[in-house]
Amino acid sequence: MTDARDSILQSLRESSNTGGAGTIGGVGSDEIAAEAQALLDDPIAVRPTLPSADIVDSFITRARGAKVGATVDRIASMETLPATVAAYLAEAGERAQLCRQPTPSLEALDWAAAGIDVRGDIDDGAFVAVALWGISETGSVVVHSAADQPILSSFLCGVQFIVLKAERILAHLEDYAAAVQGDLAPRNACLITGASGTTDIEGSLVKGAHGPRELHIIIVGGV
Amino acid sequence: MQVGMTSFKARAKSALADATLKTAIDRTAGNAETKRATAVGEFPQFDAARRRGRKIKDHVIANLEHYLTQFERNAIASGAKVHWARTSQEASRIVIDICKAANAKSVTRSKSMLGEEIGLPHALEAAGIERVETDLAEHIVQLADETPSHIVWPAMHKTREQVAELFKSQHQELPASDAIPDLVESARKDLRRKFLNADVGISGANFLIADTGAICTVTNEGNAELTTTPPKVHIVTAGIEKLVPSLGHAFMLLRLLVRSATGGDFTQYTTFHCGPKRPEDADGPEEFHIVLVDNGRTKMRRELPEMLRCIRCGACMNHCVVYRQIGGHAYGATYPGPMGSVLTPVLDGLKQSRELPHACTLNGKCAEVCPVEIPLPSLLRGWRERSWKEGLEPVTVRAGIGGWAFVARRPGLYHMATAIAVRLMRLFKRGGRIAWMPFAGGWTEYRDLPAPPKKTFINAYHASRRGAKP
Numbered sequence: 001m002t003d004a005r006d007s008i009l010q011s012l013r014e015s016s017n018t019g020g021a022g023t024i025g026g027v028g029s030d031e032i033a034a035e036a037q038a039l040l041d042d043p044i045a046v047r048p049t050l051p052s053a054d055i056v057d058s059f060i061t062r063a064r065g066a067k068v069g070a071t072v073d074r075i076a077s078m079e080t081l082p083a084t085v086a087a088y089l090a091e092a093g094e095r096a097q098l099c100r101q102p103t104p105s106l107e108a109l110d111w112a113a114a115g116i117d118v119r120g121d122i123d124d125g126a127f128v129a130v131a132l133w134g135i136s137e138t139g140s141v142v143v144h145s146a147a148d149q150p151i152l153s154s155f156l157c158g159v160q161f162i163v164l165k166a167e168r169i170l171a172h173l174e175d176y177a178a179a180v181q182g183d184l185a186p187r188n189a190c191l192i193t194g195a196s197g198t199t200d201i202e203g204s205l206v207k208g209a210h211g212p213r214e215l216h217i218i219i220v221g222g223v
Numbered sequence: 224m225q226v227g228m229t230s231f232k233a234r235a236k237s238a239l240a241d242a243t244l245k246t247a248i249d250r251t252a253g254n255a256e257t258k259r260a261t262a263v264g265e266f267p268q269f270d271a272a273r274r275r276g277r278k279i280k281d282h283v284i285a286n287l288e289h290y291l292t293q294f295e296r297n298a299i300a301s302g303a304k305v306h307w308a309r310t311s312q313e314a315s316r317i318v319i320d321i322c323k324a325a326n327a328k329s330v331t332r333s334k335s336m337l338g339e340e341i342g343l344p345h346a347l348e349a350a351g352i353e354r355v356e357t358d359l360a361e362h363i364v365q366l367a368d369e370t371p372s373h374i375v376w377p378a379m380h381k382t383r384e385q386v387a388e389l390f391k392s393q394h395q396e397l398p399a400s401d402a403i404p405d406l407v408e409s410a411r412k413d414l415r416r417k418f419l420n421a422d423v424g425i426s427g428a429n430f431l432i433a434d435t436g437a438i439c440t441v442t443n444e445g446n447a448e449l450t451t452t453p454p455k456v457h458i459v460t461a462g463i464e465k466l467v468p469s470l471g472h473a474f475m476l477l478r479l480l481v482r483s484a485t486g487g488d489f490t491q492y493t494t495f496h497c498g499p500k501r502p503e504d505a506d507g508p509e510e511f512h513i514v515l516v517d518n519g520r521t522k523m524r525r526e527l528p529e530m531l532r533c534i535r536c537g538a539c540m541n542h543c544v545v546y547r548q549i550g551g552h553a554y555g556a557t558y559p560g561p562m563g564s565v566l567t568p569v570l571d572g573l574k575q576s577r578e579l580p581h582a583c584t585l586n587g588k589c590a591e592v593c594p595v596e597i598p599l600p601s602l603l604r605g606w607r608e609r610s611w612k613e614g615l616e617p618v619t620v621r622a623g624i625g626g627w628a629f630v631a632r633r634p635g636l637y638h639m640a641t642a643i644a645v646r647l648m649r650l651f652k653r654g655g656r657i658a659w660m661p662f663a664g665g666w667t668e669y670r671d672l673p674a675p676p677k678k679t680f681i682n683a684y685h686a687s688r689r690g691a692k693p
Binding site: 004005007008009011012013015016029032033035036039040045046047048062067102138139140145146147148149150151152154155156173174176177178180181185186187188189190191192193194195196197198199200201202203204206208209210211212 | 247250251252253254255265266268271272275278279282285286287288289291292301307308309313357358359360363376377378381382383386403404406407408410411414415418435436437443444445446448449452453463468469470471472474475477478485487488489490491492493494495496497498499500501503504505506507515517521522524525
């Protein structure tokens with residue numbers, strides 16, 4: 001389809017040169033890059049303010065707010081994670097079993113001691129994973145695809161537990177963009193902001209459209 | 224998609240007579256209008272943000288060649304295959320060829336208006352490939368064998384009762400009741416096994432990130448990731464105007480898009496997809512194809528560059544008095560409402576769609592809510608003028624306006640004509656109002672016409688001037 005490529009680019013070149021409305025033909029890459037950079041200036045003027053001065057508190061407010069609808073727990077260290085997960089499952093009336101992200105920090109924990117049966121198959125059950133970042137502005141948690149981070153699990157589970165280190169919480173979306181700037185982009189970078197929801201029938205919100213019905217975020221440390 | 228065979232007037236008339244349709248539209252669009260107002264109210268920086276959003280889009284449109292080639296270079300480096308399509312037919316053919324090469328029997332699709340624009344549902348059917356729509360609304364539309372009536376809520380025209388009927392007759396897992404949560408649960412069970420058995424997943428893209436070669440999808444359901452992760456092949460179809468320089472620019476536009484579309488602050492799932500599965504990755508597709516589609520966009524850049532700013536939020540239709548009365552199907556095109564009435568003449572030709580720019584009261588509401596400041600009413604007026612200049616308006620309209628112009632350019636004749644008209648109209652007045660009058664049935668069928676005063680404005684003006692003289 002080289003023909004189509006050439007003809008589209010040629011057509012764009014022609015309309016730039018004729019100086020059609022809104023075009024600035026013949027500008028060099030450096031100038032374009034400088035103009036693009038300037039469009040990111042003064043982010044404070046064009047983004048929402050956080051609900052509080054504390055980044056972690058702001059994250060919790062947003063994540064618990066009606067728009068995200070997640071539940072949030074805070075624990076001092078990873079050792080208490082299995083007991084926290086078990087308590088949540090018991091309160092929600094769910095079975096004490098879950099699938100976990102195959103990552104050392106979760107595999108090292110004693111889940112059996114908390115009465116949790118660790119399973120391999122996920123379908124509609126509980127899944128626990130560790131997020132790379134949290135974003136206070138939106139109450140989002142971020143996961144990147146990797147050898148120890150299957151993407152599908154986050155979308156097939158019924159109850160999603162996300163573990164988030166307090167020191168990994170960023171204030172704004174731009175801070176996440178800055179944090180990954182220059183890194184090799186992962187196959188998937190998912191910003192998860194609540195459980196799977198739909199308003200497709202009469203605009204009425206229902207949780208558990210295809211993926212998780214509930215999102216429970218557990219913030220570790222910084223207490 | 225081509226404009227249907229029946230006229231816009233006929234479709235609008237039948238839509239107006241459909242009380243169920245009105246209920247369905249009011250429930251969703253009314254909800255969206257309220258939620259958007261709240262979300263914008265909670266974001267005092269919204270106006271500054273939309274000016275910035277507009278500048279980002281204008282910058283990209285002005286430098287589109289640069290960003291397309293940069294995106295292509297980075298996407299190829301990530302392992303993606305990049306295809307280019309001049310027309311909808313070319314785009315569909317590329318997608319079908321990839322599906323055939325993958326020996327695909329079943330394809331899952333995550334809602335994409337560009338996919339609708341290039342006729343992908345039809346092309347898949349013609350190729351004998353099973354198509355599974357995974358967005359709940361698109362799933363409803365597919366079961367009903369219809370087309371989307373809104374770009375964010377494709378099934379806006381359906382009431383919950385109608386959805387219940389469809390699910391009861393076509394799902395394996397029947398809904399427990401007509402309640403909306405039970406309907407959603409029934410679709411969840413029905414679609415889940417189909418996600419895992421698909422050979423190819425097709426998505427659109429809300430943004431193409433030039434400096435990484437990634438594409439961005441946003442959904443609240445999570446159906447995009449379920450569509451693109453399990454199959455061996457992921458195909459993205461995207462319009463060439465979807466580019467942004469970097470992730471930071473995408474975030475600025477996402478703040479505007481989500482608030483304007485649904486009144487949320489951020490979509491539940493905002494995912495950046497970059498290339499196929501890496502050797503070490505736990506999951507993901509082995510092939511990742513991106514089809515960059517022109518289909519009139521290079522032409523639009525010359526003639527309607529402002530329209531290329533559109534980020535497909537649907538706020539203009541939610542706030543349009545015409546859309547709210549007739550719904551999306553009456554427009555007979557892929558894109559309904561104000562933005563659709565500007566786009567359809569580009570995509571389908573002005574001759575076929577000249578009625579659409581007239582379906583507008585020019586109340587300016589669409590421009591007021593547009594998150595990237597597209598002057599939609601001016602663009603619609605532009606099409607009206609062009610239709611007139613190209614002689615596309617029907618003979619009766621041309622004769623009527625020609626006759627009016629003849630009289631209006633001759634003040635003496637105009638004053639005489641209005642004086643006669645006023646006298647004639649007063650013959651039909653009953654208690655200050657006109658309930659019926661020849662040639663005014665279109666007005667008086669639904670409301671009375673206030674009777675004009677005895678004297679025309681000009682007569683009264685002259686009389687007062689004379690009286691005021693010393």
